[in-house]
Amino acid sequence: MSVLDHAPVLVVVLPLLTAPIIALLRSARVAGVATFVVAALDAALAFVLFARTLDGSVISYAMGGWAPPIGIEYRIDLLSAVMACLTSFSAALVAWFLPVSIAPEVTPGDRPRLFAAFLLCLAGLTGMVVTGDLFNVFVFLEISSLATYVLIAAGAGRDRRALTAAFDYLILGAVGATFVVIGIAFLYVVTGTLNMADLGNRLPLAGKRAGVVGASFLFVGLALKTAMMPLHRWLPNAYTFAPAAVTTFLAMTATKVALYLMIRLAVLVFGTPDEIGRINFATVLPPIGLVMLIAGSALAVVSADLKRLLAFSSIANLGLMLVALGLGGAAGIAAALVNLINHAVIKGGMFATVAGIVHRRGSSRMDSLAGLSREMPFAFVFLMIGGMGLIGVPLTAGFVSKLLVVKTAFDLGQTMIAAGVLLSSLISVVYVWRIVEACMIAKPAKPGRRHDVHPIFAAPMALLGVGTLALGIEGGPLLDVATRIAAALTGGAS
């Protein structure tokens, strides 16, 4: 029983316990370093989990020795491990430049508490991904949401609208979470168990009506959390007014984990395409996805702030993931997962670059970007790599994800969906080229001399930028992992 055997629970407990300790520290510098160390350790643990589940085995960890279905069981399969890696690696990357990035917004006295909130958010997200118990998912969902509200509110130092953004997100998030709880209640009433795997077996035998009501509530709750249109109104304000570092972390994880839940429950709770009655993804998701792709991109084209533009672009890309999920089957889920990881890397890279730009120039409004290509060439290059990824230019991760969705659609004969995806992805050209023209073509009021990003931002930007290109050039390995996960989910669904 070496320490690593406890990895499944440690990956959650570590940030959970260190958060209060860091909150009590007086020196902001020490707290910052500690946060990064904890996040890095957490990432290492997650990687251990990933290594262990890579061969397809599933780690089952009974909390406190109580065997499932009574006790809470942490079931970690490859999907959970990959998602845990995503959340913890993102946290580590962001924690690296968090102290420097939020310096202008948060007074040194408050910073330790902010770092604590950051770790709590990490703990909540990782917990949601790792736990096998449905109610436990709700608890971690609430933990991560509450921490996120605090993190967003921290942006008030630069723009007071962060407060209202946080408040809006709180109300909507709470309503969403409560819907999830109601959903869980109905599922529990019908099946008598909260363990997801167990629930998956019992649900088909259970009574139809309650299960259906539960699934509907759960779907709406998760829809709100994944900012599915029309329930997306909290995301643009939250991403825009939160501190840039927080936005980077949210963009890489928040909606992704909610989407993970949808994928996890897609087979267990929500109906398979041929089943009427329960929420049938094949008919519901593609239309909503395409609407998100088009509307999101359209709103991105007209937004005046770069962070707001990228926020709407996230909604658009989320639409693409939902379309992939809607295509259903192993191929659909695999495409959705590849999209999820690729988008996290691309958008993470871009928001990290924006964090660097905001740290240096104080604002991320489009008209303040003039002359960026000359004054901050390093930042401009990585902004471009991200932009090309959003358009889906070959040799970037964006192309691989779009290609997979279109090929899966063609494979399943859904040529209309493929055409819809291709057409609506054209709008992304427009808003990315707005960024290019804002940085490269617009004439700055007074041509400043060359003054690039603060060195601390260099590492995460470079890592994510190179990641965007690497995932674009050698997309094979990621697709292989995703296919294995999808096969496990759909094929071996107990």
Next chain:
Amino acid sequence: MKDLVGLFPYWAVALLMMTGLYIVIAQGNLVKKLIGLGIFQVSVFVLYIAMGVVSGGTPPILETGFVTYSNPLPSVLILTAIVVGVATLAVGLALAVRIRESFGTVEEDELLPLTEPEAPADAEPHA
């Protein structure tokens, strides 16, 4: 008729849920929205507890002399849910206070013009 009586708790849940949501939707004052949210969450708690009742079962606290107990699991779950509810309320109220300080109001219709998303940032110094 018996069903109607037997289902009384679920009627209560539905009633509470709808009033809570109505307050959140209709009320302009942020604090009142939070109260509405609170009511909405309480309705869920009642739903869980009502689910767990076993007719003739005593509340799930170990006591000598009782044999049948109500299902303890929903009650336990709701304990956590209550904690979560309180935490959300606390954060909500804290935010309401900070909004009051920064914007000088907590009425949503007064706040909307001030928080025009596309307008450039006019951050006030720290409250």
Next chain:
Amino acid sequence: MSGAGLMLAALALPLATALLIALVGERRPDLREAVTLAGATALAITVALMIAGFDSATAAPLVLATLVPGFSLTLKAEPIGLVFAGVASGLWILNSLYSIGYMRAEHAPRQTRFYACFALALSAAMAIALSGNLATLFVAYEILTLVTYPLVVHWQTEGAIEGARRYLAYLLATSLVPFMAALVWTWVAAGTLDFTPGGILAGKVSAALMPVLLGLYAYGVGKAALMPLHGWLPAAMVAPTPVSALLHAVAVVKAGVFTLLKIAVYIFGLPTMAAAGDWLVWVAGGSVIAASLIAMTKDDLKARLAYSTVAQLALVTLAVALGEPLAIAAGVLQLVMHAWGKITLFFGAGAIQIATHKKKLSEIAGIGAQMPLLIVSFLGGALSVAGLPPFGGMWPKYLLLEAAAGRHMVLLVVCLGLSTLLTLGYLLPVVITALFRKPRDEDPHALPDTGHEPSPLPLLALLPPVITAAGCILLFLAAPAILAFIAPAIGLETLP
């Protein structure tokens, strides 16, 4: 140097040149220009070695990377690709020489970015030329669009930004939607994207849907500027002349028609293409005539040349649509001849602009006396593009005539004959106005002389057009050799 080594060098050399140019930067312009020229010559030598050492048996594919299983970046030398690579690398040297003369005469800003993007564009062109499957070609095609954007928007004036925006909108819209749709459809239908002689689509797509797939390709490859999606070519005239030369002659449109040729020969296969291509024959034929007619109305020299390119490219699309080995041979020859002919015209138009600061046909009356050699080479280019002997441009039109005659398409024969006359109709007036018309004082259109006394024509701007005009004549004699080189690849048994 094995075949694979050469291919890698062909790709890496321009990249390295671009990097070096960026490093040298604005501080030492002469060194930067030297780097460009060195890179260009090295690339030309590499391609020449590849052409010389080419043997279809030993040309093995070289896999660089696999984006997704089944969608790999593979390089493979084959005759048509090498011809395109030869044209692009050969003309790059001349274009670089010309650019140095032009950009310095115009005192252009941001020249480092200009030369670096130029080198990147060539690297993308090489990747297109040496692509082993449709996936690599698509990837390189996209990169070429993006890399040429900074060149088109070079002056960054309001007009340039607007023109570049249209340029990008057309090219990205056509490649991200129809071309990608067609690519994935082929990938799903045929199971592979590799270029295999004889094509991979035979029987894989129903006869009714084949023309639709061909339509997606014909309009997906936006760079072939098939009407009505040709709008980006005139819009790109906002770019400096060396970029127009790159666009029209060296890489961009050539990549477009080259893609159509490869799709016809290696994806559809000629019999399938002949069956599916009927509608495209008429569209391309119509677009040849329409573009020539519009070209006649354009007073601005470069706009006139832009529509001329649309017409000449439609000839290659016509050749592709016919789906005969002879027509494909004509298409490949037209690719080469038009490159050399059109680049001469653009060098000429640019030189006129440097020397006399005049862009309009109505303004250049009587400048021939000042620069006879330039106007003569412009004439050579014009006659080659028109397809008159003794210039190379004649062979593609002659072979197309033979292919059309073989298919008993009388209307097409008339259309081809008419196109030669129309081309003369819009190109000769330029030469005649320059050589013979006296600058009439009371010329209503003549703009008041802008006070620039005509500055002498720098040698660097005069030499390239003369060389390329001479090249047109040499190509007239070399045409049989080129055809012999590509004949086996396109299944051309008896040489015409």
Next chain:
Amino acid sequence: MTEMAHALLGGGLPPGWPLLLAGLIAFAVRSEVIGRLAGIAGLCASLALVPDLAAAANLLPLELALMVTFHLVVGIGILFAGQRPDRIAVAGGLIAGGAALAALAARTLLGFAIWTEVIALASAFIVMAGGTPRALSAGLAYLLLQVTAGVLLLIAAALGQMDAPVVLWLLFAAFCLKVAVPPVHGWLVAAYPAASPTGSLFLAAFATKVAVVSLGAALAGAEPLLWLGLVMAVGAAIPMLFEAHWRRALSWSLVSQLGVMVAGIGLGSPEAMQGVVLLAIGHILYSTLLFLAAGSLEIRDGKAPRGLRVLALLGALSIGLPGLAGYGGKALIGEALIHHHMAWADYVIVVVGALVFAAVGLRPLVERCTPAPGAPWISLREAAATALLVAGSLLVGLFGPLIAPAASVAWHAGPLIVQAIALSLACLTMVPAVRRRWPQWPDALDFLALPKPAWVTGAITGLTVFGEMLSRIGAVASALTAAIGRTGGRLLLATARGLTAGGLGDGVLWALALLTVALIVSFG
């Protein structure tokens, strides 16, 4: 590629390559002198090549003679150009000469088509070098018509192997254009006088002669050509009579003599064919002489130098006098006509010959060539050129049978007597009484010179109307799509904003809405 390669190289460089090279140099170099020097060098080199060319390409003696005549004309052109600088005309002449040689030696239709195109190009630029707006439109019309003919030839070459009637029709149409057969002869009458005097020398010699000889090779014996030729001979002679401008009259006479040659080709008998080539050579010689006379008159703005009369007289005599260039060929064709029992046609030809002699030879001599007292002598250049031409004329006249075996028939009594009568009658017209009633005015019967250059260039400018229409349609279409795009974009934006705007309450309301929809769908 065998056919292409063969057409291209035909065993080594094409025959006239030194002239082509010289022409290119002359064209590109700004100074006159270097151009002419290059011309002379090219000429000598090309002449040196002629002997081994004869052996290699097994040419007929007649064709060889024609090639030598071409060289002679190039030499005369360069000599005369010294009089008044005309760089483009010299360069064009050299290229046209070289290409003419190559066209004659071409074995395949494709090769011939290629080189006739080059002649057409060079000649068009000679015409345009005239410099006047008339010259420009005539030159452009000339080029467009000749290129059309070239394209028809190319199509014929491309269809070559099918030998359908289509190919014959194509060849017929192409050659009609090239040989200025009515009704498509107007371009010649418009172009040749418009060129500079030196230019006219070259134009008269190369383009049409190569076309006629090749027409002979391609369509010998075609019956319609006979009648077409006769109509052409007579038709063209009429406006010539009334034309005051000497060079324009010469152009009409050129068309008329071409008519005679076409008639000869129509006969098709070997005798007639030799007559055609002999007449071609003879015609080149005497028309060059006459164009020379007209040219020297024009460059002195009508003031005749002393000695011009001798030149004009020699030119006039060599039109029809037996023993000089013009007579041999016409007599042969006449005899061939007689053997074709069309004796009346022979008389027609003789009469036309006489009319040409009178209108283009005698009348200008009498009326315009009398020098004013104290006028300067003609330059040494002109004298040398005349001497060369007369020598050539004598050679062809006297030793005709050497190069054309059948030419001996010209010395039989019949043709001689008829020719003598015709010439003497022609001299009678010079009697002042008759001459006064013989009106002449510039641009006489111009309406006969169809198609007018303005029509041809008009056709092109007419096409620009289509071009305007098309570009307007394009503009409207792109404006329309842009408008649709904008409104679509605005609509899309409005709906997207609708989904996102509104306060907090709307968010929760949407959530409830989605819930109810989900429930309905599940239970539906």
